[in-house]
Amino acid sequence: MKFATLKNQTRDGCLVLVSRDLSRCAPVPDIAPTLQAALDHWDACQPALQAAYEQLNAGSLAGSRPFDPAACHSPLPRAYQWADGSAYLNHVQLVRKARNSQVPDSFFTDPLMYQGGSDSFIGPRDPIAVASEDWGIDMEAEIAVVTADVPMGASPQQAGAAIRLLMLVNDVSLRGLIPGELAKGFGFFQSKPASAFSPVALTPDELGEHWRDGKVHLPLLVDLNGQPFGRPNAGRDMTFSFPQLIAHAARTRQLAAGSIVGSGTVSNQQGGLHGSSIRHGGVGYCCIAEVRMYETIETGAPSTPFMRFGDQVRIRMAGPQGEDLFGVIEQTVVPYPGA
Amino acid sequence: MKFATLKNQTRDGCLVLVSRDLSRCAPVPDIAPTLQAALDHWDACQPALQAAYEQLNAGSLAGSRPFDPAACHSPLPRAYQWADGSAYLNHVQLVRKARNSQVPDSFFTDPLMYQGGSDSFIGPRDPIAVASEDWGIDMEAEIAVVTADVPMGASPQQAGAAIRLLMLVNDVSLRGLIPGELAKGFGFFQSKPASAFSPVALTPDELGEHWRDGKVHLPLLVDLNGQPFGRPNAGRDMTFSFPQLIAHAARTRQLAAGSIVGSGTVSNQQGGLHGSSIRHGGVGYCCIAEVRMYETIETGAPSTPFMRFGDQVRIRMAGPQGEDLFGVIEQTVVPYPGA
Numbered sequence A, B: 001m002k003f004a005t006l007k008n009q010t011r012d013g014c015l016v017l018v019s020r021d022l023s024r025c026a027p028v029p030d031i032a033p034t035l036q037a038a039l040d041h042w043d044a045c046q047p048a049l050q051a052a053y054e055q056l057n058a059g060s061l062a063g064s065r066p067f068d069p070a071a072c073h074s075p076l077p078r079a080y081q082w083a084d085g086s087a088y089l090n091h092v093q094l095v096r097k098a099r100n101s102q103v104p105d106s107f108f109t110d111p112l113m114y115q116g117g118s119d120s121f122i123g124p125r126d127p128i129a130v131a132s133e134d135w136g137i138d139m140e141a142e143i144a145v146v147t148a149d150v151p152m153g154a155s156p157q158q159a160g161a162a163i164r165l166l167m168l169v170n171d172v173s174l175r176g177l178i179p180g181e182l183a184k185g186f187g188f189f190q191s192k193p194a195s196a197f198s199p200v201a202l203t204p205d206e207l208g209e210h211w212r213d214g215k216v217h218l219p220l221l222v223d224l225n226g227q228p229f230g231r232p233n234a235g236r237d238m239t240f241s242f243p244q245l246i247a248h249a250a251r252t253r254q255l256a257a258g259s260i261v262g263s264g265t266v267s268n269q270q271g272g273l274h275g276s277s278i279r280h281g282g283v284g285y286c287c288i289a290e291v292r293m294y295e296t297i298e299t300g301a302p303s304t305p306f307m308r309f310g311d312q313v314r315i316r317m318a319g320p321q322g323e324d325l326f327g328v329i330e331q332t333v334v335p336y337p338g339a
Helices: A035-040 A042-058 A089-098 A156-161 A175-184 A204-210 A242-249 A288-299 B035-040 B042-058 B089-098 B156-161 B175-184 B204-210 B242-249 B288-299
Strands: A002-006 A014-018 A024-027 A082-085 A113-116 A128-130 A141-147 A163-170 A220-224 A227-230 A260-262 A312-317 A329-335 B002-006 B014-018 B024-027 B082-085 B113-116 B128-130 B141-147 B163-170 B220-224 B227-230 B260-262 B312-317 B329-335
Touching: A002 A024, A002 A035, A014 A035, A014 A042, A024 A042, A035 A042, A082 A242, A089 A288, A113 A242, A113 B113, A141 A220, A141 A242, A156 A163, A156 A242, A163 A204, A163 A242, A163 A312, A163 A329, A242 A260, B002 B024, B002 B035, B014 B035, B014 B042, B024 B042, B035 B042, B082 B242, B089 B288, B113 B242, B141 B220, B141 B242, B156 B163, B156 B242, B163 B204, B163 B242, B163 B312, B163 B329, B242 B260
Parallel strands: A082 A260, A128 A329, B082 B260, B128 B329
Antiparallel strands: A002 A014, A014 A024, A082 A113, A141 A163, A141 A260, A220 A227, A220 A312, A312 A329, B002 B014, B014 B024, B082 B113, B141 B163, B141 B260, B220 B227, B220 B312, B312 B329
């Protein structure tokens, strides 16, 4: 099944089922008015949602209309939990190498994860409003899952069975604020402004064979200002699967239905700066920080600037025939005028 | 006004108004079925809630019943945001002194704050279920506010105007897991299991003159296994007021209605280990870690153990006549049997 949330002046928006080809959608108010409501009562809602989804794809569902990704909020405009891992250790290794330090061995067995803010996400086409370009504005293109209830202490196997939905995410980061925050020891806060998620959230079965081992085995497609910037395969070099990330998050507390768990910036291992960019045949990058780390390692200093007002990022994922799977995150950085 | 949420087998429970003396309560389903619903539509709900509250206190509200704090969940059983500050720098100074380091000057102008998990709080009388005593189980008694919508970049003055409710909180911490997590650089995650809040959330006007300058000027009363353990005044030595903490949280993102912002462990400056305990005339401590820091500073090693299975913590706040204001958090540590 595929789902989206249309903006409608309410805090949680209007849940719609979206056809597999993203051409049509239909609200299902008699089944669930919002995506959180569907997740809260998934087992009860699932059969009716599945039946309506099949009708929608067959063109026989009453009340369907053209699907407009630009009318969407994030599938969960607000959520109760946003736990973001950092499962692609290549990204972490580059961060460390750029500052001449090593990745501790424990990082290969104990996932990095930060607690994110989830009270007010922005929509997939909403601008990224930032008060200052000096804060080092960056995208981070990631995959995320949405879970059912997960009991405390769940095994990776139990955690995997709790995965309900997959989404793409732009975990906007303010690189200039990160060193100061991490030095304080309490992790990210101001350096992680509101994230945006793909227009569509889908059940794992929609990916067929491309969803296996708790990973999405497809390239994540990132464009910066209309140019290809990243094409890494999200199934490669993911040290921890989603079931492992969820189990990590649930080690000392339960997770409630609708919890979002992120992969961290998707990153594939590449030889070095020159061959890593797409124009030189590499798979590119899912955040600007990554190319800056290659630059720092090889030339002593970064040269690619972070995002400026007016810069645009697009994040999407395509199926084997090039078909758009999740809709497109498309965001432009704009100056925030003040409170 | 005073509010509570009764457990009723739903995820958000049943909102009730609670009489000022905590003797009676009444659901208000025609106004708001849940506390989050009331916060989502506060301006529209507030007059009707206020009128019903006055009737409840006058004994004339239909449908009222005796109030039983043991039947309560936390006022928000799940919330969209839990941002916990560390505003009592005495606590931070002791942590640093115990490990022979200094508090940076910036800590007096830039608040410490961590992003907490908010998807599944536990109730004020629920057990604290932990898989291992070796994790260093500790309470942290704090004050928290619940906000209206707060725009990104709000000033402390704007932030103060957005404070809707006050609560007490037990921010359970697993001290043994903290060093490893902080060393990874991404802040707390597994070391902060589910928090519990006081049975009652109240509007600031309920505290009269004791709510001023964005702080609660009353002692926070903490008992450990039936013995007085902490009596610090929450209005003393609070370096950052709640309006300042909220403004910090909202610097790079808006906060949605129902966001919870915590004070951090309440802590008053005292001369040293001997005079700080209640039996020696001090105001005691709101977490076990604090007395262990005094012990470490003065004797070279901590001697007071963290909580064990069967240990009980009580957290409350009393008015000038000794009257209970928020109801009592009363929790016992129990072994978690596994997922």
